[in-house]
Amino acid sequence: MKKTTLPLILFCCALFTISCSEDRDDVQIVSNLEIKNFIYSAMNIYYLYKPDVPVLANDFFNDQSDPNSYLDPFNTPEDLFEDLLSGQDRFSFITNDYRELEDRFAGVSKDNGLEYRLVRVAPGSSDIVGYVRYIIPNSNAATKEIKRGDAFTKVNGTSLTLTNYIDLLALDTYTLTLADITNDGTTTSIIENGRSVTLTKEEGLIENPxxxxxxxxxxxxxxxxxxxxxxxxxxxxxxxxxxxxxxxxxxxxxxxxxxxxxxxxxxxxxxxxxxxxxxxxxxxxxxxxxxxxxxxxxxxxxxxxxxxxxxxxxxxxxxxxxxxxxxxxxxxxxxxxxxxxxxxxxxxxxxxxxxxxxxxxxxxxxxxxxxxxxxxxxxxxxxxxxxxxxxxxxxxxxxxxxxxxxxxxxxxxxxxxxxxxxxxxxxxxxxxxxxxxxxxxxxxxxxxxSKLENSMEVVGESKMFTPNFQRMYVLDLPNR
Incomplete structure (x- = not known):
C-alpha cells in the first residue's frame, strides 16, 4: 500500500498548531504542548474508536482558546493519551522512544534470550513461578545451563510474587533459582533443585522468528x-x-x-x-x-x-x-x-x-x-x-x-x-x-x-514487557 499524504480532514490539527506556536517563553511547556497537539490531532483523524470518545468529536472545541484549556491539565503526554482511549480498547499504546519500538518491530532488542511464562503456584496465592518455554538462539541464555521446561522460583534470592516480579525481572542481570515442576496425577509440585543460573540482557539481540x-x-x-x-x-x-x-x-x-x-x-x-x-x-x-x-x-x-x-x-x-x-x-x-x-x-x-x-x-x-x-x-x-x-x-x-x-x-x-x-x-x-x-x-x-495443572493461573509471559506485545501493525497507510 502507498504512504498517505496529509489527510484533508485535519479537523482540529491546524487549530492546535496555531495555538501551540505562540508564547514560546517556556521551552518545556511548548514541548509538552507540541507533543499533546500531535497526540490529539493523530487520534482525532485515525483512531478506530473515535465515535466512542466525545472529546475527539470534530465539533468538541468551539473556539481557538479551547484546545489548550483541555490539553494543559494533563501532566504528561501519557495521561492525555489514556484519556483519549475507548473503554473497549485493550491494545493502543504510546511510547516516549519510538526508536526502541522500531527495533522491536525489526526483531532487535536488549534481552537475555529467556522466553518464559509466569503462573500462580496455587489458586488465590500471591506466589508465582516461571517456566521456560524456549531460548532464543545466539542469546546470553543460550550459553547457560537452562532449557525449555526448567522452572524458576526466585530472582536474586527473592521469591517471585505478584507484587515484585515486574521489578525483579526488569533487572539487566539477575540470578534465577531453578526448580522442577512435577505432577503425580493428582498434585502439582514445585521443588527447587539446587541449581541456579545468572543471565544478562545484552543490547542488539536479534530474534529470527x-x-x-x-x-x-x-x-x-x-x-x-x-x-x-x-x-x-x-x-x-x-x-x-x-x-x-x-x-x-x-x-x-x-x-x-x-x-x-x-x-x-x-x-x-x-x-x-x-x-x-x-x-x-x-x-x-x-x-x-x-x-x-x-x-x-x-x-x-x-x-x-x-x-x-x-x-x-x-x-x-x-x-x-x-x-x-x-x-x-x-x-x-x-x-x-x-x-x-x-x-x-x-x-x-x-x-x-x-x-x-x-x-x-x-x-x-x-x-x-x-x-x-x-x-x-x-x-x-x-x-x-x-x-x-x-x-x-x-x-x-x-x-x-x-x-x-x-x-x-x-x-x-x-x-x-x-x-x-x-x-x-x-x-x-x-x-x-x-x-x-x-x-x-x-x-x-x-x-x-488432562487439566492436571489447570489450577496454575497464568500471570504473564516474558514478551508482555515489550512495547509490541500482541500487536498487529501496518507499515503504510492507504492513500486517501
Missing amino acids: ILIAKTLTIEGAKIGYLMYNAYTADFDDELNDTFAQFKADGISDLVLDLRYNGGGSVESAVDLTSMITGQFNGEIITKQQWNPELQAAFESNDPEDLLDRFNSTIRTGESINSLNLSRLFIIGTGSTASASELTIIGLKPYIEIKTIGTTTVGKFQASTTLYDSENFGRQNVNPNHFYAIQPLIYTYANANGTVGPATGIVPDFEIAETPSNLGILGDPNEPLLKVAIDQILGRSSATKS
Missing part, C-alpha cells in the same frame, strides 16, 4: 513443521526460503506452530497466507473497516486500498514460494494473537483449517505507528522529542464477512501445554504437535488436555 523449520517423515508422509514466533517483516525473505525448502522436500501437509506468536506485520501475514496456498492469487483475504469518516474517505478515493489480497511476491519483489495446500494444521494458545489470528481467519474461506491447542487471545484490530510530523509519517519527524503513538486504526473481516471473536478462536482439538510435560519443540511426540500429526495421519488421539 523462524525458530524451527523441518520436514518430518512419518509413516511415509512428509509433513512440514514451522514454528514461527513473530510476523517480523525483516525476515520475510527467510520465511519465503523456508517455504522453498518445504516445496523441494515435497511435503503433503504443514503444521504451522503459532503457539507463542503474538503477531506483527500485516503484510507478513498476507505473504504467509500466499506461501501456504498459491492457488488463490488476487482473491480477497481481508476487508478493512476504519472509523466512519476515514472509511468514507478511503472508499471515495480508492476502495481497493482497503482490501488485502493473496499475492505472488513479497515486499522485496521476490516471487513467493507457494505450496498450494488445501488444508492446514495450526497450533495456537492463549499467547497467539493479532496477525496470527488474521492468518487463521483469512484462510478459512479457502482451505480446511484445523486448530490445535487452546483459545487464542482475540485481537482482530490493526495499528500503525504515528509520528509527530506533517503527515504523521517517519519522514521529517519533529526533532524535539521521540514520542510516537500506536493506536488501533482498523478492524477487518475475511472474504466471507466473518469478524474474529473478541473472546478468541476456540481450537478444534483442545490440549493445553502443561509445565510438567512440555516436551521438545519440533519432536513428533511433543504433546501439541503429536495431536496435529495424529489428525494428519488419521490416527486417534486425545483431544482434551
Whole structure:
C-alpha cells in the first residue's frame, strides 16, 4: 500500500498548531504542548474508536482558546493519551522512544534470550513461578545451563510474587533459582533443585522468528513443521526460503506452530497466507473497516486500498514460494494473537483449517505507528522529542464477512501445554504437535488436555514487557 499524504480532514490539527506556536517563553511547556497537539490531532483523524470518545468529536472545541484549556491539565503526554482511549480498547499504546519500538518491530532488542511464562503456584496465592518455554538462539541464555521446561522460583534470592516480579525481572542481570515442576496425577509440585543460573540482557539481540523449520517423515508422509514466533517483516525473505525448502522436500501437509506468536506485520501475514496456498492469487483475504469518516474517505478515493489480497511476491519483489495446500494444521494458545489470528481467519474461506491447542487471545484490530510530523509519517519527524503513538486504526473481516471473536478462536482439538510435560519443540511426540500429526495421519488421539495443572493461573509471559506485545501493525497507510 502507498504512504498517505496529509489527510484533508485535519479537523482540529491546524487549530492546535496555531495555538501551540505562540508564547514560546517556556521551552518545556511548548514541548509538552507540541507533543499533546500531535497526540490529539493523530487520534482525532485515525483512531478506530473515535465515535466512542466525545472529546475527539470534530465539533468538541468551539473556539481557538479551547484546545489548550483541555490539553494543559494533563501532566504528561501519557495521561492525555489514556484519556483519549475507548473503554473497549485493550491494545493502543504510546511510547516516549519510538526508536526502541522500531527495533522491536525489526526483531532487535536488549534481552537475555529467556522466553518464559509466569503462573500462580496455587489458586488465590500471591506466589508465582516461571517456566521456560524456549531460548532464543545466539542469546546470553543460550550459553547457560537452562532449557525449555526448567522452572524458576526466585530472582536474586527473592521469591517471585505478584507484587515484585515486574521489578525483579526488569533487572539487566539477575540470578534465577531453578526448580522442577512435577505432577503425580493428582498434585502439582514445585521443588527447587539446587541449581541456579545468572543471565544478562545484552543490547542488539536479534530474534529470527523462524525458530524451527523441518520436514518430518512419518509413516511415509512428509509433513512440514514451522514454528514461527513473530510476523517480523525483516525476515520475510527467510520465511519465503523456508517455504522453498518445504516445496523441494515435497511435503503433503504443514503444521504451522503459532503457539507463542503474538503477531506483527500485516503484510507478513498476507505473504504467509500466499506461501501456504498459491492457488488463490488476487482473491480477497481481508476487508478493512476504519472509523466512519476515514472509511468514507478511503472508499471515495480508492476502495481497493482497503482490501488485502493473496499475492505472488513479497515486499522485496521476490516471487513467493507457494505450496498450494488445501488444508492446514495450526497450533495456537492463549499467547497467539493479532496477525496470527488474521492468518487463521483469512484462510478459512479457502482451505480446511484445523486448530490445535487452546483459545487464542482475540485481537482482530490493526495499528500503525504515528509520528509527530506533517503527515504523521517517519519522514521529517519533529526533532524535539521521540514520542510516537500506536493506536488501533482498523478492524477487518475475511472474504466471507466473518469478524474474529473478541473472546478468541476456540481450537478444534483442545490440549493445553502443561509445565510438567512440555516436551521438545519440533519432536513428533511433543504433546501439541503429536495431536496435529495424529489428525494428519488419521490416527486417534486425545483431544482434551488432562487439566492436571489447570489450577496454575497464568500471570504473564516474558514478551508482555515489550512495547509490541500482541500487536498487529501496518507499515503504510492507504492513500486517501
